[in-house]
Amino acid sequence: MxxxxxxxxxxxxxxxxxxxxxxxxxxxxxxxxxxxxxxxxxxxxxxxxxxxxxxxxxxxxxxxxxxxxxxxxxxxxxxxxxxxxDVPGALRAQRAQVAMRIERLQQLGAGLDRMIDAHEHGLLLTAEQQAAIFGSGWNPDWAAQARLRYGDTTQWRQYAERSAARGPEEWQAVADAVAGFDRALGAAMDAGVAPGSPEANQLVERHREVFASYFPLSRQMQVCLGRRYEADPGFSAHYDGIRPGLAAWFRRIIDAAARAHGIDPATATWQ
Missing domain, CATH: 1.10.1660.10 (Multidrug-efflux Transporter Regulator; Chain: A; Domain 2)
Structure with missing residues (x-):
């Protein structure tokens, strides 16, 4: 040198x-x-x-x-x-790896697009797909209304993350699980299942499991939902349409299960 x-x-x-x-x-x-x-x-x-x-x-x-x-x-x-x-061969091998990374990045980009759409719109389904999955009584505007009301909450973000990963088949499975639970709820009321009984408590746990398709549901949050199922005209019409009085009965079994876990339904909050 x-x-x-x-x-x-x-x-x-x-x-x-x-x-x-x-x-x-x-x-x-x-x-x-x-x-x-x-x-x-x-x-x-x-x-x-x-x-x-x-x-x-x-x-x-x-x-x-x-x-x-x-x-x-x-x-x-x-x-x-x-x-x-073989310098050209070494460069071609690197080019193949670059192509694979580009493809992976494109996939990540598409996934991010779906996540953005899910956060902004909730359901990534057409109006026709929603009607086919959730029934003719389903209103395609409900997801947009929910976003306006809950879009800044943790639960909406959790819901959007689940929605981004679902297509029509996955949503059909969710709808089938909800419908199956509704049938079991009506049958239990018909059978005279008492609030606080093992059978009623099992239904309450099943409700939390089914609802987790949207976002995790704590017991206190479930109590808050139970109140709304009975008081909100839209929810009460849904459950009372399955069986008259089912909305109030559903709330009672939720409250009884909450008490068994040390939760006072009168003071339960969304947490």
């Missing part, structure tokens, strides 16, 4: 700092490449500072390009120093 007077560094080559700025790599990376013998400066000043010549800069340009396409430092060394006989 030839030494130069400090005053000639700019004329004969570039310092580490200048190369770092020109190539957009860190000084630390340049020092590392020098230490491992991948790209050593050909010159040093009398004070010992590294100076890169035009030839050194050309090698560094190639290192930066190869590193950006994903080649490791050992592979870069082999390509630059000619120790690999």
């Amino acid at each position: 030839r030494n130069l007077p400090d005053a000639t560094a700019d004329a004969d080559g570039l310092t580490v700092g200048q190369v770092s700025t020109r190539l957009g790599v860190t000084v630390r990376a340049l020092h590392h490449w020098d230490a491992i013998g991948l790209a050593r400066p050909s010159l040093r000043t009398a004070a010992g500072y590294r100076v890169y010549t035009a030839g050194d800069l050309e090698r560094l340009h190639r290192i930066v390009v190869y590193r950006e396409i994903g080649l490791g430092l050992d592979r870069i060394r082999a390509v630059l120093d000619g120790s690999t006989a």
